[in-house]
Amino acid sequence: MFRLMESRSQAAIDTLRARIRAIEAGARTSRGVLPFGIEAIDEVLPEGGLALGALHEVAGGGAGAIDGAAAALFAAGIVARSPGPVLWCVTRPDLFAPALGQAGLDPDRFIYAEAGDDKTVLACFEEGLRHGGLGGVVAEVARLPTTASRRLQLAAETSGTLGIALRRWRRQTEAADFGQPTAAVTRWRISALPSTALPVPGIGRARWLVELIRCRAGECAEFVLEASDEEGRLAVPADLADRSAASRNGRLRASA
Amino acid sequence: MGASALPPEVPLVLIGRDGRRSVVQAADDAAQRLGLQAGMAATQAHALVPRLRTYEAEPAADASGLDRLALWALKQYSPVVAADPPDGLVIDASGASHLKGGEAAMLVDLTDRLAAAGVRARAAMAGTRGAAHALARYRARPTLVVAGDATGAAVADLPIAALRLSPDLVTGLARMGFERIGELEAQPRAPLALRFGPEVGRRLDQAFGRLFEPITPVAVPERIEARRNFAEPIGAAETIARYIGVLVTDLCFTLENRGLGARRLDLLCHRVDNRIEAVRIGTAKPARDVKRLTRLLGERIETIDPGFGIERMTLSAPIVERLDYRPAATSLSDPALPEVAGLIDTLANRVGADRLYRFAAVESDVPERSIRKIAPLSAPTQGRWPLHWPRPTRLLSPPEAIETLALLPDHPPVHFTWRGIRRRVTRADGPERIHGEWIRSDAEIFAVRDYFQVEDEAGERFWLFRTGDGENPASGSFCWFLHGIFA
Numbered sequence: 001m002f003r004l005m006e007s008r009s010q011a012a013i014d015t016l017r018a019r020i021r022a023i024e025a026g027a028r029t030s031r032g033v034l035p036f037g038i039e040a041i042d043e044v045l046p047e048g049g050l051a052l053g054a055l056h057e058v059a060g061g062g063a064g065a066i067d068g069a070a071a072a073l074f075a076a077g078i079v080a081r082s083p084g085p086v087l088w089c090v091t092r093p094d095l096f097a098p099a100l101g102q103a104g105l106d107p108d109r110f111i112y113a114e115a116g117d118d119k120t121v122l123a124c125f126e127e128g129l130r131h132g133g134l135g136g137v138v139a140e141v142a143r144l145p146t147t148a149s150r151r152l153q154l155a156a157e158t159s160g161t162l163g164i165a166l167r168r169w170r171r172q173t174e175a176a177d178f179g180q181p182t183a184a185v186t187r188w189r190i191s192a193l194p195s196t197a198l199p200v201p202g203i204g205r206a207r208w209l210v211e212l213i214r215c216r217a218g219e220c221a222e223f224v225l226e227a228s229d230e231e232g233r234l235a236v237p238a239d240l241a242d243r244s245a246a247s248r249n250g251r252l253r254a255s256a
Numbered sequence: 257m258g259a260s261a262l263p264p265e266v267p268l269v270l271i272g273r274d275g276r277r278s279v280v281q282a283a284d285d286a287a288q289r290l291g292l293q294a295g296m297a298a299t300q301a302h303a304l305v306p307r308l309r310t311y312e313a314e315p316a317a318d319a320s321g322l323d324r325l326a327l328w329a330l331k332q333y334s335p336v337v338a339a340d341p342p343d344g345l346v347i348d349a350s351g352a353s354h355l356k357g358g359e360a361a362m363l364v365d366l367t368d369r370l371a372a373a374g375v376r377a378r379a380a381m382a383g384t385r386g387a388a389h390a391l392a393r394y395r396a397r398p399t400l401v402v403a404g405d406a407t408g409a410a411v412a413d414l415p416i417a418a419l420r421l422s423p424d425l426v427t428g429l430a431r432m433g434f435e436r437i438g439e440l441e442a443q444p445r446a447p448l449a450l451r452f453g454p455e456v457g458r459r460l461d462q463a464f465g466r467l468f469e470p471i472t473p474v475a476v477p478e479r480i481e482a483r484r485n486f487a488e489p490i491g492a493a494e495t496i497a498r499y500i501g502v503l504v505t506d507l508c509f510t511l512e513n514r515g516l517g518a519r520r521l522d523l524l525c526h527r528v529d530n531r532i533e534a535v536r537i538g539t540a541k542p543a544r545d546v547k548r549l550t551r552l553l554g555e556r557i558e559t560i561d562p563g564f565g566i567e568r569m570t571l572s573a574p575i576v577e578r579l580d581y582r583p584a585a586t587s588l589s590d591p592a593l594p595e596v597a598g599l600i601d602t603l604a605n606r607v608g609a610d611r612l613y614r615f616a617a618v619e620s621d622v623p624e625r626s627i628r629k630i631a632p633l634s635a636p637t638q639g640r641w642p643l644h645w646p647r648p649t650r651l652l653s654p655p656e657a658i659e660t661l662a663l664l665p666d667h668p669p670v671h672f673t674w675r676g677i678r679r680r681v682t683r684a685d686g687p688e689r690i691h692g693e694w695i696r697s698d699a700e701i702f703a704v705r706d707y708f709q710v711e712d713e714a715g716e717r718f719w720l721f722r723t724g725d726g727e728n729p730a731s732g733s734f735c736w737f738l739h740g741i742f743a
Contacts, residue, residue: 068650069650098623
C-alpha cells in the first residue's frame with residue numbers, strides 16, 4: 001500500500017516537473033542531452049544525460065581547484081563528444097595539447113582564445129555560446145557572478161550549444177566561491193583519488209572522484225571513475241563495478 | 257637592391273647640395289666608423305677616406321620610398337599613417353594595436369619586419385606625436401612604449417635637439433645653456449618667445465600634449481571606400497551605428513561588383529576639431545557580409561570619442577582579396593551551421609588575432625617544443641603526438657624547481673617539496689629520457705632530462721624531471737623540476 005502511494009506520488013511529481021520544465025522553457029525547445037555512456041551517471045541526470053544548450057560548471061577539488069588538470073580533461077571529454085569545433089577560453093595558457101591528444105581528442109577541433117582577464121573570458125564565452133556553430137565552449141574562469149551566468153545560460157539555450165564554465169582559482173581560499181549560486185544547470189567537482197596499486201612498480205590508470213554537487217531537476221550524486229583512456233572514455237573501476245549500484249540505492253534511501 | 261647591392265664593408269656616403277655647398281647627406285655604418293657624418297663637406301669626406309664611394313642623393317626618390325613604406329604600414333598596422341620626412345613614419349596606433357596583440361607587440365613586429373627587409377628601424381610609442389618622435393630617435397632600443405601619463409617625464413630628460421626645432425634654434429638655445437627639454441620646459445615662456453620666436457613654445461606644447469597635432473594619413477591610390485559628409489556634426493552612439501550600417505552597405509556593394517572581399521576595414525571619423533578617430537577591424541577570411549561587418553565595427557563604437565561632433569566618416573578596405581560566390585546550403589534537411597569564421601573575427605578583434613589559435617604537433621621530444629600555434633582556420637593538420645609516453649594536462653612554463661630526495665642514477669624521488677608543500681611519492685613511473693636536440697644548438701649535445709610521472713598520497717599526479725642522466729655531470733646539473741600536472 002505504502003509502496004503504491006509512493007509510486008503514484010512519484011508519477012505526480014514527474015508530471016509536475018515536466019510541466020514546470022515546459023513553462024520554464026517558454027518558446028525554447030529542449031535541445032536534447034549528451035549521455036556520458038556510463039549507466040551510473042546517466043541514470044542520475046534528468047533525461048539521461050548532460051543537457052545540451054545549457055551551462056554547466058566544473059571545478060577541481062583540493063589542489064585541482066588551482067591547477068584544474070582533471071577538471072579540464074573531464075570538460076574536454078564532454079565537449080569532444082558533441083560534433084563541431086570547440087572554443088576554449090583561458091586567461092592562463094597552460095593547457096598542454098598533447099595530453100588532450102592522448103585522451104583521444106582531435107587537436108584540430110580545439111580553438112583556443114587567450115584573454116587578458118576574467119571579464120574578457122566571459123565575453124568570449126558568451127560570444128561563443130551565442131554563435132551556434134560550435135560543438136561546445138569551455139571557459140576557464142575564477143569568478144562567475146550570478147548575472148553573468150544567467151546571460152551565459154540564456155545564450156546557451158538560444159543557440160543550443162553546450163557551455164562549460166571551468167572554475168579555476170588563483171588561491172585555495174578563493175575556491176569557497178564555488179558554493180555561490182549560479183544559473184548553471186549542473187555543477188561538478190572532480191578530485192583525484194589514489195589509484196589502485198599495480199602488482200609491478202609503476203602507475204596505473206588515474207582515478208577520479210566525480211561529484212555531482214548540483215543538478216537542476218535532479219539529485220546530487222558522486223561516482224568513483226577511472227580517468228579518460230586513449231579514446232576519451234571514462235569508466236567505472238573494475239573493483240567497484242559490482243558495488244556501485246548497491247551504494248547508490250543506499251544513498252537514495254537515506255535521502256528520501 | 258638585389259645583386260647590385262654593395263658589400264657592407266665599403267664605406268659609402270650620399271652627397272647632396274646645401275645651397276652652394278656640396279655636403280654629405282647620409283653615411284652608412286662603415287663610413288660612420290671612419291668618422292664621416294651627415295652635414296660634413298663632401299671634399300672633407302674625400303680627404304678623410306681615400307677610397308670612398310659616393311652617390312648623388314635623391315631626395316625625391318627618398319620621399320617616394322618613404323611614402324611607399326607609409327602605405328605598407330597603413331595596410332599592416334593602423335589606418336592613420338603618414339610619412340615623417342626625412343627619415344620617419346608616424347603612426348596613430350589608437351584603435352588598431354589590438355590586432356597585433358597590444359602596443360609593445362606591435363612595435364616589436366614592426367621593427368622585426370623592417371629588419372627582415374634590411375631596414376634598421378627604431379620605434380617608440382607615447383601619448384603625443386612630438387614625444388614619440390623624440391623618444392624613437394633618442395631612447396628606443398629598438399622599441400619603447402611609454403604610457404600616456406608618463407610621457408611628460410620621459411621627454412623631460414631628452415636633449416633639446418629632440419624637439420624638432422631648426423638647427424639654428426638648437427644652437428641658439430645651447431648657447432643660452434639649455435641642454436635638456438625639462439630645463440626649457442621650466443623656463444617662463446614669454447622671454448623665450450621674445451628671443452626665439454613662437455616655434456619653441458609650439459614644439460614644447462606639442463611634445464607635452466597641450467597642443468594637438470593632426471596626422472594627415474597618406475593618400476592611398478584606388479582605394480575602395482565609402483564616405484558620408486554630415487551637414488550637422490553627429491555624436492550619439494546610435495547615429496554613429498546607423499551610419500556605420502550605411503557605409504558598410506555602400507562598401508559591400510562596391511566589393512561585390514568587383515568580386516572582392518575585405519580583410520581589413522578602416523573607419524575614420526573626422527571630427528570638427530580636426531582630429532581623426534580611427535577604428536580598424538580585421539577578418540580571418542575575405543568578407544563582404546553587411547551584417548557581420550556592421551556588427552564587428554559596431555562593437556568598437558565605444559572606442560570612438562566624438563568630441564564636439566563628427567563631420568565626416570570614411571570607411572575603406574585597405575586589404576582586399578578575391579571572393580567568389582558560393583552555394584549557401586548543401587542540403588535541405590540539414591540546416592547549415594553558421595560559419596565559425598564570423599566568430600573567429602569577432603573574437604580576434606576582441607583579444608587580438610595572435611591570441612586565438614589551434615595547437616599542432618611538432619616532431620620534437622622536448623615537451624615545450626612539441627607544440628606550435630597555428631591560425632584557427634588553418635587546414636586540418638596531419639601530425640599527432642605519440643601516445644606511448646604520458647603527457648600532463650597542465651604544463652608549467654617555465655618548469656619550477658623543487659626539492660627532492662631521490663636515489664641516483666635512475667630512481668624516482670621518495671618525496672618532493674613544491675610551492676612550500678611536501679608530498680610523499682607513493683607510486684612512480686619512469687624515467688623517460690629526453691635528449692637535447694643537438695641539431696638545434698651545440699649546447700644541447702649532451703643535455704639530458706629524465707622524466708618521472710609520480711603520484712602522491714592524495715592521488716594527485718605530477719610530472720617531474722631531473723636535468724642530467726645522474727652519472728655524467730656534463731649532461732646536466734642533477735637539479736629537479738616540476739614540469740606538469742596530470743589529470
